[in-house]
Amino acid sequence: MSATYEHRKVVAFVDSFKAANKNTVERVRKFDPKQKTWTFEIVKRDENVVKFSEDIKKSKRRQREKDKRQKTTPAKKNVIPAKPTVNITPQIMPQKPRSEMRLNVMRLHKDGLKFKEIGNLYGVSESSARTAYYREKRENENPVNLRQ
Known part of the structure; x- marks a missing residue:
């Protein structure tokens, strides 16, 4: 995969996440000065988020099953036919001791x-x-x- 393909894939995911969370309402709960973090609380959750998360789980499951099918598919083995055996009698040469x-x-x-x-x-x-x-x-x- 090229970097541009991966980037486009991530941007498409972020866009779809934002579209699914369009009607979600959040409010600031608190700020932690030590860790310098904000904590948000969800007031109202959009119904599309549940559908979005289920779609992600299904796509991951489909990908795992696809990978599993590819791994379990036996590779074709090259079978080399056996060579016919030929009875070759060695020539016995008369030898002196x-x-x-x-x-x-x-x-x-x-x-x-x-x-x-x-x-x-x-x-x-x-x-x-x-x-x-x-x-x-x-x-x-x-x-x-x-x-x-």
Whole structure:
């Protein structure tokens, strides 16, 4: 809401309040010098004021009900359809035992092959061939057999 809209709304409310209280008669009851306030007493109340206050209560109630309806309205959820399951059987590649591969990687690297070429021979990546080489080298240096 813009400030001008809110201002117009307040001015309209004040005008309607004044119109409803046109026939209300008030008189000054007393002045309090300490608080610097005037107290007024209503001598005659206009019947339109009761109608005005009931209209305000009804409009507030309608607004609350409207807000409640908007809150209780369930938001549409985006349902993502389930993907059909496809039975994919992984291709099982024949693999040599790791220890045999490690020994062969050690032997091939000593023969002068690079890790990339060794990885291509075994169908593994260059880093896997390098890892196999250094693990086997570490185990050969430490005579304690950790594998059982």
